[in-house]
Amino acid sequence: METSVVGKGLPKFDAYTKAKGTIAYADDFSLPGMLYAKVLRSKYPAAMIISINTARAKSLPGVHAVMTGKDVPHNNLRAKFGQSTDIGPNFEGLYRVLAEEKVRFLGEAIALVAADSEKIAEEALALIDVIYEQLPGVFDPIEALKQDAYLVGDNDTNLVSQFKIRQGDVETAFKSADVIVENTYSVPFKDHAFLEPESGVAWVDENGIITIRVCTQVIEHFRTVAEVLGIPHNHVRVIGTWVGGGFGGKEDITVESFLALLTWKTKRPVKLTYTREESFLAHSKRHPFVMKYKTGATKDGLLVALETELIADSGAYTYLSPWVLLYATVNAAGPYNIPNVKVDTVAVLTNNPFSSAYRGFGAVQPNFAYESQMDELARILDLDPLTIRLKNCLQQGDTLTTGADFGGSVAVREVAEKAWQALGPKRADPGKHIKLGRGLAVGMMSYGRLTFLHDTSRSYIKLELDGSVLMRSGIPDLGAGQAQALVQIAAEELGVPLEKIKIFTSDTSLTPLAGTSTATRQLYMSGNATLKAAREVKERLINKASVMLKADKTDLKFENEKIIRISEPDKYLALSTVIGQCSTDGDELYSEAQFNAPFTEVPVSDVITGQTFADFTFGAYAVEVAIDEETGEVNVERAVTCYDVGKAINPLNVEGQLEGGGVDSIGYALTENFVVEQGYLKSHSLAEYLLPTALDVPDIETILVESGAGIGPYGAKGIGEPACNAMAPAIINAIRDAVGVRITSLPATPEKILFAMLSRIK
Amino acid sequence: MKTNTKILASEFEYLECPTLAEALNCLSKYNGKAKILAGGTDLLIKMKSGLLQCQYLIFVKKIEALNYLISDKKTLRIGPMISLRSIEKNEQVKAYYSALFEAVRSMAATSVKNMATIGGNLCNGSPAADTAPPLLVYGATLKLSSIRGDRIVPVEEFFVGPSQTVLESDELLTEICLPDLGDQIGSSFLKLGRVSADIAKINVAVCLNRTGKSVGNCRIAFGSVAPTPIRIPEAEEILKGQEMSDELIVKAAKAAAGLIKPITDKRSTNSYRQQVSKVILEEGIRSAWQRAGGEL
Numbered sequence A: 001m002e003t004s005v006v007g008k009g010l011p012k013f014d015a016y017t018k019a020k021g022t023i024a025y026a027d028d029f030s031l032p033g034m035l036y037a038k039v040l041r042s043k044y045p046a047a048m049i050i051s052i053n054t055a056r057a058k059s060l061p062g063v064h065a066v067m068t069g070k071d072v073p074h075n076n077l078r079a080k081f082g083q084s085t086d087i088g089p090n091f092e093g094l095y096r097v098l099a100e101e102k103v104r105f106l107g108e109a110i111a112l113v114a115a116d117s118e119k120i121a122e123e124a125l126a127l128i129d130v131i132y133e134q135l136p137g138v139f140d141p142i143e144a145l146k147q148d149a150y151l152v153g154d155n156d157t158n159l160v161s162q163f164k165i166r167q168g169d170v171e172t173a174f175k176s177a178d179v180i181v182e183n184t185y186s187v188p189f190k191d192h193a194f195l196e197p198e199s200g201v202a203w204v205d206e207n208g209i210i211t212i213r214v215c216t217q218v219i220e221h222f223r224t225v226a227e228v229l230g231i232p233h234n235h236v237r238v239i240g241t242w243v244g245g246g247f248g249g250k251e252d253i254t255v256e257s258f259l260a261l262l263t264w265k266t267k268r269p270v271k272l273t274y275t276r277e278e279s280f281l282a283h284s285k286r287h288p289f290v291m292k293y294k295t296g297a298t299k300d301g302l303l304v305a306l307e308t309e310l311i312a313d314s315g316a317y318t319y320l321s322p323w324v325l326l327y328a329t330v331n332a333a334g335p336y337n338i339p340n341v342k343v344d345t346v347a348v349l350t351n352n353p354f355s356s357a358y359r360g361f362g363a364v365q366p367n368f369a370y371e372s373q374m375d376e377l378a379r380i381l382d383l384d385p386l387t388i389r390l391k392n393c394l395q396q397g398d399t400l401t402t403g404a405d406f407g408g409s410v411a412v413r414e415v416a417e418k419a420w421q422a423l424g425p426k427r428a429d430p431g432k433h434i435k436l437g438r439g440l441a442v443g444m445m446s447y448g449r450l451t452f453l454h455d456t457s458r459s460y461i462k463l464e465l466d467g468s469v470l471m472r473s474g475i476p477d478l479g480a481g482q483a484q485a486l487v488q489i490a491a492e493e494l495g496v497p498l499e500k501i502k503i504f505t506s507d508t509s510l511t512p513l514a515g516t517s518t519a520t521r522q523l524y525m526s527g528n529a530t531l532k533a534a535r536e537v538k539e540r541l542i543n544k545a546s547v548m549l550k551a552d553k554t555d556l557k558f559e560n561e562k563i564i565r566i567s568e569p570d571k572y573l574a575l576s577t578v579i580g581q582c583s584t585d586g587d588e589l590y591s592e593a594q595f596n597a598p599f600t601e602v603p604v605s606d607v608i609t610g611q612t613f614a615d616f617t618f619g620a621y622a623v624e625v626a627i628d629e630e631t632g633e634v635n636v637e638r639a640v641t642c643y644d645v646g647k648a649i650n651p652l653n654v655e656g657q658l659e660g661g662g663v664d665s666i667g668y669a670l671t672e673n674f675v676v677e678q679g680y681l682k683s684h685s686l687a688e689y690l691l692p693t694a695l696d697v698p699d700i701e702t703i704l705v706e707s708g709a710g711i712g713p714y715g716a717k718g719i720g721e722p723a724c725n726a727m728a729p730a731i732i733n734a735i736r737d738a739v740g741v742r743i744t745s746l747p748a749t750p751e752k753i754l755f756a757m758l759s760r761i762k
Numbered sequence B: 001m002k003t004n005t006k007i008l009a010s011e012f013e014y015l016e017c018p019t020l021a022e023a024l025n026c027l028s029k030y031n032g033k034a035k036i037l038a039g040g041t042d043l044l045i046k047m048k049s050g051l052l053q054c055q056y057l058i059f060v061k062k063i064e065a066l067n068y069l070i071s072d073k074k075t076l077r078i079g080p081m082i083s084l085r086s087i088e089k090n091e092q093v094k095a096y097y098s099a100l101f102e103a104v105r106s107m108a109a110t111s112v113k114n115m116a117t118i119g120g121n122l123c124n125g126s127p128a129a130d131t132a133p134p135l136l137v138y139g140a141t142l143k144l145s146s147i148r149g150d151r152i153v154p155v156e157e158f159f160v161g162p163s164q165t166v167l168e169s170d171e172l173l174t175e176i177c178l179p180d181l182g183d184q185i186g187s188s189f190l191k192l193g194r195v196s197a198d199i200a201k202i203n204v205a206v207c208l209n210r211t212g213k214s215v216g217n218c219r220i221a222f223g224s225v226a227p228t229p230i231r232i233p234e235a236e237e238i239l240k241g242q243e244m245s246d247e248l249i250v251k252a253a254k255a256a257a258g259l260i261k262p263i264t265d266k267r268s269t270n271s272y273r274q275q276v277s278k279v280i281l282e283e284g285i286r287s288a289w290q291r292a293g294g295e296l
Ligand SMILES: Cc1cc2nc3c(=O)[nH]c(=O)nc-3n(C[C@H](O)[C@H](O)[C@H](O)COP(=O)(O)OP(=O)(O)OC[C@H]3O[C@@H](n4cnc5c(N)ncnc54)[C@H](O)[C@@H]3O)c2cc1C
Pocket: B035, B036, B037, B038, B039, B040, B041, B042, B043, B044, B080, B084, B106, B107, B108, B109, B112, B115, B116, B117, B118, B119, B120, B121, B122, B123, B124, B128, B129, B130, B131, B167, B171, B172, B173, B174, B197, B198, B199, B200
């Protein structure tokens, strides 16, 4: 299909204001009479709160409210974490606003203060007297699963969820295998480290509505906030700001409930912004996993069996752990055809920071493991990394390990070939102690939510009399161009230039709810809703124009703000003329459309079968690294990525997503290590938690495959999260290629690499 | 664990001293209760996390008379208020003081280097301070001033322990002086960090003179391997007066690695530091030798 705006790498409409620094992010906004909030956080990872005395804090001049769990109308909720469908107890969890009795992790919120200034609020925190009784706690998920383990919560087990996949008979299959590779892999916590820490301002409006202006990926948390306060859902309004990065870390509630409680109590506007260090303490992390993999193949390199056990550390609360674990389970075998598969996964509570959503959502951890396994198999069988993948990768018509069909396009072969071949001929090692190595990895990940979550999105388009267009969508824009994509779709359909379209986003009371900016779902879901809405208004204009031009409807096209007769291009009407006629005739000049994802039922058994996702995105990374044999230092010299994105609505933004996912994964592979010892954070600022800087990453070359076979608008697939696959294992495989050592735990620091090399020599 | 709260946790009075005399007077007047603020890139972080408190903060970065870099062919005099960025851009430094240039180039990012001063880097007393090893191998001296008068202290005697120096509470560092380094000199600085522009896991500087095929004078200094930046005289002795060769370099580097006793901390481990100290010292000696016109 020919398109004129869709498919163009146009600058985002928000780019200029962001570059100039004039966008008002969450913290850039203030109101007269505003108070400042601070949060008192637990000093211990595991303790019993014996008493909290707020008297001294309350009497400090300038303090307007001090609140503890007792002051929260509904402090303990059985939460669906932003879901609107009934998902059953296995996918719900406890949402506790402020710690009561048992403290479960270091930094858990215990009390809130609102005061005339941040400084007074901070002084007040020091005047809150909390008496704790320290408890032993449990910090290792394997320990936490044992019979007599310390119990993190109030249940009689630390087990959060478990899932299984059973296909064929692995035991027999391993007997027939010529080679078996067995390894245990581990990955640490990862922090989102978004540029903008959590922040918001809340106030009670003239109608008594609790209004919260906040940076979030999920404005739908207004319902949970209303339930915390015990007021009707329509009494809470969340206005989402432009978000300075989310990556899953702003998917759960952050400051919303705290702000709502304090503004409700004081009837004054309240601001709460975390510092970087507080942000590290307060929000979720990517799940650490321990992953046992046993992979068997024939001597020709055909996979015959896979047995794997994944243990995920959920940290102190459930949050999205069951969902993340389900993703990990379904992705555990990777994009390969393996006749016999046995997968067992568990998620376990500990007194560590809580884990929840992180870009890649459970697909990324097993990706590191299965792609390391493939690399080892290739080495044993003397196959090159591409060949072993081509022999085994999924093809069109293959099924998932759950038995579900893949829809659309399964382009594993194509992306792997293109990425690997783009590296070109090998270079000689540049210096005597610098060794070059190459690595390849592929990956798969769904886009769109778990199908049993019955996802929907709505979008609104309205034509103005002068031919300009107004759009409304609840979509939170995280900086990835979510809003821009919708505008490009409307511009394409209506033949209106981008500048003539204004979009209003992210307001639970005024914009149609578009669902969360998570799960790589917005282009797919809200893009489809927008396409539907645009085509509805287009249809009305065509009907009108066909009467006005006395032309057949199929003989009309929209171009340059005109409706033109295709057969006689000099016969046309200005769009505004047709709109004017519609208005005169009383026709509707707007449309609000809803798109529904395919629905399936909530799994009843822990053995997962059938469809859980609507479609998948496949991609590959090929990298070249240079390693200093004497220091173990790694430099990623080249990185090529190739993904089948279905259709690039805005190629510039797609490349941005791929590059961003790549950089994020370089950090995962090499530098980012969120150290938690016995529940205490050892990397609580950006001086200890090392993100790769501009000097640490290569130019990432991107190759886009456009199969047109996605289920998003114009055949698009989702790219945001899948972009975090493949880079990390490609780097680890390249290190193996360069210096012969297999790193099985991330990050691969120079310390690990150097001593692995030294012990190999001995 | 200390939390950075955005707010400077304690009350203090802020004083701006545009001249040296005023600064010294203030320091004497508030002796013990005042802290000097230069670029603030170390100090403010400590104040925000509550590690450091003071009643008076004396801002000295505007003292023009302490912001200079003067070289008269033989010696180099550096005003402590000069920014790291100005040092990095100075042609003289780049051409003749390779170790100092490489140290400053390796530090932080441009924005931080525009704020940060060389005086602050030294007076902060970090064992990892990147300008310390170069100044140690250049045999620099420091002028410490107070209303009681001036004294000159060799850099080697300046550092006492982590965050500790010989500075008295009423003293200001007012000049860094690099002596005549002689002919045929070469120097180098190397550092390993976790990412680019990071605080050093380990750093090393070497400065030597060449007399024909032999090493004349020679100094070696490491950072981040002891409570203070340190010289390794034993390794220097191995090189001095000897004909340069690969074997000699390996011997000196091996000896140095055997003498340091690094610790394990957030940035690295003792065994890694020990292991790579050899590697970076070898490399450091080689490039200093080559810069001195030597061949290998
Ligand atoms: C992001 C970042 C990256 C950094 N990277 C590096 C790096 O790569 N390598 C490195 O070594 N450092 C690094 N630093 C640390 C810091 O920037 C340097 O140490 C800098 O040189 C300190 O200078 P300043 O002028 O900011 O000192 P300030 O913070 O103003 O002062 C530091 C200390 O010295 C005292 N002081 C300052 N001047 C004088 C004086 N003339 N007389 C007496 N006392 C004085 C102050 O009272 C204070 O105790 C980094 C810091 C940041 C924030």
